[in-house]
Amino acid sequence: MREPESKTTPTLAYTRSPAHKETNEAKAESRRFHSSSKKVRLPPFPNSWFHLAPFSEFKKDEIRSFKFLGHDIIAFKTGNDSITVMDAYCPHLGAHLGRDAKGRNNRLKNGCVECPYHHLTFDSEGSCVQGKSHASVPKAKVFTWETEIVEGLVFVYHHKDKLPATWKVSEFFRPEGNWSQPYMTYQGVHPIHPQDAAENSVDTLHFRTLHQFDQVDQVTEAVADRQHFYQTLHIGRMGILPKFMRNVPIYSVVKEAAVGVGFPMAHNRFHPIGLQVNHLVFLTPIDETSTNFWFYFQVSFSDVKVPRFMKRQKERLDRHLNEHVKRAVDRAVHRAACTALSPVFAFINSQDLDIWSTKSYCEKPIVLGDDGNIHLFRKWCKQFY
Numbered sequence: 001m002r003e004p005e006s007k008t009t010p011t012l013a014y015t016r017s018p019a020h021k022e023t024n025e026a027k028a029e030s031r032r033f034h035s036s037s038k039k040v041r042l043p044p045f046p047n048s049w050f051h052l053a054p055f056s057e058f059k060k061d062e063i064r065s066f067k068f069l070g071h072d073i074i075a076f077k078t079g080n081d082s083i084t085v086m087d088a089y090c091p092h093l094g095a096h097l098g099r100d101a102k103g104r105n106n107r108l109k110n111g112c113v114e115c116p117y118h119h120l121t122f123d124s125e126g127s128c129v130q131g132k133s134h135a136s137v138p139k140a141k142v143f144t145w146e147t148e149i150v151e152g153l154v155f156v157y158h159h160k161d162k163l164p165a166t167w168k169v170s171e172f173f174r175p176e177g178n179w180s181q182p183y184m185t186y187q188g189v190h191p192i193h194p195q196d197a198a199e200n201s202v203d204t205l206h207f208r209t210l211h212q213f214d215q216v217d218q219v220t221e222a223v224a225d226r227q228h229f230y231q232t233l234h235i236g237r238m239g240i241l242p243k244f245m246r247n248v249p250i251y252s253v254v255k256e257a258a259v260g261v262g263f264p265m266a267h268n269r270f271h272p273i274g275l276q277v278n279h280l281v282f283l284t285p286i287d288e289t290s291t292n293f294w295f296y297f298q299v300s301f302s303d304v305k306v307p308r309f310m311k312r313q314k315e316r317l318d319r320h321l322n323e324h325v326k327r328a329v330d331r332a333v334h335r336a337a338c339t340a341l342s343p344v345f346a347f348i349n350s351q352d353l354d355i356w357s358t359k360s361y362c363e364k365p366i367v368l369g370d371d372g373n374i375h376l377f378r379k380w381c382k383q384f385y
Helices: 018-032 194-202 205-209 308-319 323-356 374-384
Strands: 048-054 064-068 071-079 082-087 128-130 147-150 153-158 183-190 216-218 223-225 228-235 251-259 264-271 276-285 291-300
Touching: 048 064, 048 276, 082 147, 082 153, 183 323, 194 251, 194 264, 194 276, 194 291, 194 323, 194 374, 205 216, 223 374, 291 323
Parallel strands: none
Antiparallel strands: 048 153, 064 071, 071 082, 147 153, 183 291, 216 228, 223 228, 228 251, 251 264, 264 276, 276 291
């Protein structure tokens, strides 16, 4: 994953009258503050879990640096299924712990982070375990962030007062059955608040107007359950598909949900074939004006309806394959399905991104009859600030 570059406001030179200077400053301020601004009364950084990166992208002993909710942080593997995330700056004199003396990615030394400046060493708990040569170990500590790995994805908990999490992502998202690993279709940075983008998941009208689905019916009431917001929709075919695909008698039951502010998702079950797809969207603020976007999806064939003779053939084949080969076959099938479906999801996502990247947060929106549960969603979001 490409690590996002930090954004800075350009310095403007003013050589004209004070009035002109004030006008230019106002324009610059307007450009800087977008929908994530406190000026629209939407705090920029919710107290929630946010996606950092796929766990598979972390290499042994390598320390990676990130911009994360207004902070500089570092992250590194501490085992086959564990990770440490901590603040990036040494508490001694502020050297960046993620860069070595030559500006490259720092490396762990015996499982610890060594400051490139004065060689203070910190363990995976953030405690200083070694001081300068011939000196006692100082009582210094680097703040470590709470982490969780779910479906091979790293999540980090943020609270403005650095309080511990009272809930986990895995409480609300842990797919049951035989699912593929999440397959990334997009990653990029856009100037929008995560709540403003997550609100898209309950905006039922836009499925008709923007995505051109011919049927969108809400079949269950929206439920705000602690950190989980969900509802169920029946969605028909997309009008923008080729004619031969529009005539295929397929519709989907979609369970729209949000896990905290930074993780809207949709569980799709396509009828009558039984294919299941989880569409995952992760929204992680970088600073007050920009958010890192990831789109993933994963597939399951557990409930796919196949002809009886094919089931018998599969059962015979399974009896002659060991578990290692079965898993390899499943991975190959999942990968092929994800590759085939990826252009469809990438196109749908691009439609949303074109809107999100240029819209602004409306604090008091005009209410349309079929807008969905936007006001309930906003009331539910207030618990994260």
